[in-house]
Amino acid sequence: VTPLVSARRLDDDSALAEAFRAGDERALREAYERWSGLVHAFCRRSLPSAADAEEAAAQVFVSAWRGRHTFDPGRGSVCGWLLGIARNEVVGRHRKAARERELRESLAAALPRPAPSPDELVDRLLVADELARLTPEQRRAVGLAFFDDLTHEQVAAVMGLPLGTVKSHIRRGLTTLRRRLEVDRGARD
Amino acid sequence: VHATDDQLVRRALGEPLPDLDRHTDECPACAGELAALAATVDVARAEGDAGLPPAPDAVWRRITDELGLAPERPVPLRPRVQQAGRWLLAGAAALVAGVVLAVGLPDRTPQTPATLLAPVPASGPVAPGATGQVRLAADRTLVVEAEGLPAPDGYYEVWLLDPDSGRMLALGTLGDDGTARLPVPEGVAVTDYPTVDVSVEQDDGDPTHSGVSALRAPVPT
Numbered sequence: 001v002t003p004l005v006s007a008r009r010l011d012d013d014s015a016l017a018e019a020f021r022a023g024d025e026r027a028l029r030e031a032y033e034r035w036s037g038l039v040h041a042f043c044r045r046s047l048p049s050a051a052d053a054e055e056a057a058a059q060v061f062v063s064a065w066r067g068r069h070t071f072d073p074g075r076g077s078v079c080g081w082l083l084g085i086a087r088n089e090v091v092g093r094h095r096k097a098a099r100e101r102e103l104r105e106s107l108a109a110a111l112p113r114p115a116p117s118p119d120e121l122v123d124r125l126l127v128a129d130e131l132a133r134l135t136p137e138q139r140r141a142v143g144l145a146f147f148d149d150l151t152h153e154q155v156a157a158v159m160g161l162p163l164g165t166v167k168s169h170i171r172r173g174l175t176t177l178r179r180r181l182e183v184d185r186g187a188r189d
Numbered sequence: 190v191h192a193t194d195d196q197l198v199r200r201a202l203g204e205p206l207p208d209l210d211r212h213t214d215e216c217p218a219c220a221g222e223l224a225a226l227a228a229t230v231d232v233a234r235a236e237g238d239a240g241l242p243p244a245p246d247a248v249w250r251r252i253t254d255e256l257g258l259a260p261e262r263p264v265p266l267r268p269r270v271q272q273a274g275r276w277l278l279a280g281a282a283a284l285v286a287g288v289v290l291a292v293g294l295p296d297r298t299p300q301t302p303a304t305l306l307a308p309v310p311a312s313g314p315v316a317p318g319a320t321g322q323v324r325l326a327a328d329r330t331l332v333v334e335a336e337g338l339p340a341p342d343g344y345y346e347v348w349l350l351d352p353d354s355g356r357m358l359a360l361g362t363l364g365d366d367g368t369a370r371l372p373v374p375e376g377v378a379v380t381d382y383p384t385v386d387v388s389v390e391q392d393d394g395d396p397t398h399s400g401v402s403a404l405r406a407p408v409p410t
Contacts, residue, residue, distance in 0.1 A: 026355060032252070036248060036249070037241040040244035040245070040248055054244075054245055054247050054251065055251065057244055058248045062252055062255045062256060065256060116235070124232055124235055124236035125236070125241065127232050128233075128236045128239070128241055129241055131240070132240045132241065136317065146202070146230060146234055146238075147234065147238050149203070167195055167198075170198060171194055174198055174201070174226060174229060177233060
């Protein structure tokens with residue numbers, strides 16, 4: 001099979017989406033490489049057992065691959081699409097578990113409600129994933145400001161960087177996180 | 190006059206800015222910006238800075254089983270970035286000293302000009318600051334000399350790979366000094382593999398590429 005696009009171009013999101021839709025297996029590998037951590041983390045936190053989470057995460061990629069012709073780049077990113085599939089997968093498993101439990105116990109068992117909600121969880125994991133993709137210096141600056149509650153001036157002092165550089169790292173970092181949330185939120189009911 | 194980005198970011202992070210609060214009370218545009226930034230900060234703070242662990246290898250195996258695909262690991266076009274964070278910390282702990290002097294070794298005149306090893310990927314590399322070179326000796330030995338690699342949590346392995354097709358060939362491991370002389374197997378055309386890749390491997394019994402690349406160089410030809 002002749003590859004449709006060169007592997008390097010797959011770095012580009014729209015090229016990845018196009019290759020994925022066209023059935024280029026390397027696009028599946030690349031999508032897995034980029035987003036399997038995110039998808040698996042979502043499944044793991046939403047489902048009670050590690051084995052279920054592995055099965056569900058794999059099923060997300062299998063369903064995406066089999067339904068690749070249904071992916072509409074106009075309606076969102078590949079990452080957001082995968083997360084939408086992951087949500088459905090998790091919800092379906094919860095429903096099935098609840099049905100089985102009802103049959104067994106013949107009383108309305110409460111769903112094992114994941115806290116936070118799937119939407120919140122998707123948001124949190126997206127941000128965590130994007131944080132890990134910032135440049136090391138940006139990430140450090142953002143981390144000090146976000147998690148250690150340091151002011152811009154304190155971050156500059158801790159990192160030994162000019163205040164202007166720190167301001168720009170934090171502003172760009174926060175903007176990047178926000179954009180990722182806006183672009184990649186999974187399909188929501 | 191609208192609020193500056195800097196003011197909005199500071200306020201979103203929780204700094205008290207009474208003047209800005211007075212402004213956003215009256216300006217829906219700035220209030221909207223501030224709300225979006227503050228929501229992002231809240232989400233980030235709820236999750237913390239732990240990063241996401243990579244999916245277990247079993248997930249990829251299940252996918253390839255189910256779809257009937259070749260089970261090679263994904264080509265590491267983009268090493269898992271979340272591992273880079275750990276590597277940065279590890280890097281501070283110890284640096285592997287670079288080149289060993291080839292005193293007493295037989296003279297192997299390089300058959301090819303050396304190519305340069307560079308950290309991958311360009312942003313958020315596993316081994317920022319690591320360098321080195323690769324050359325092909327006259328006896329078809331690939332000579333790898335890397336410097337500045339952090340002490341690995343595992344070991345470094347040298348591969349020939351073709352990022353476009355995903356074909357790859359493990360040549361051997363890098364010594365503690367960051368160097369290795371690795372014979373290229375008879376019958377293998379190095380030109381089939383445009384890239385020399387140095388990966389970080391765990392002693393986990395899995396002979397395939399971990400997906401975590403530290404350095405790459407064009408294959409010397």
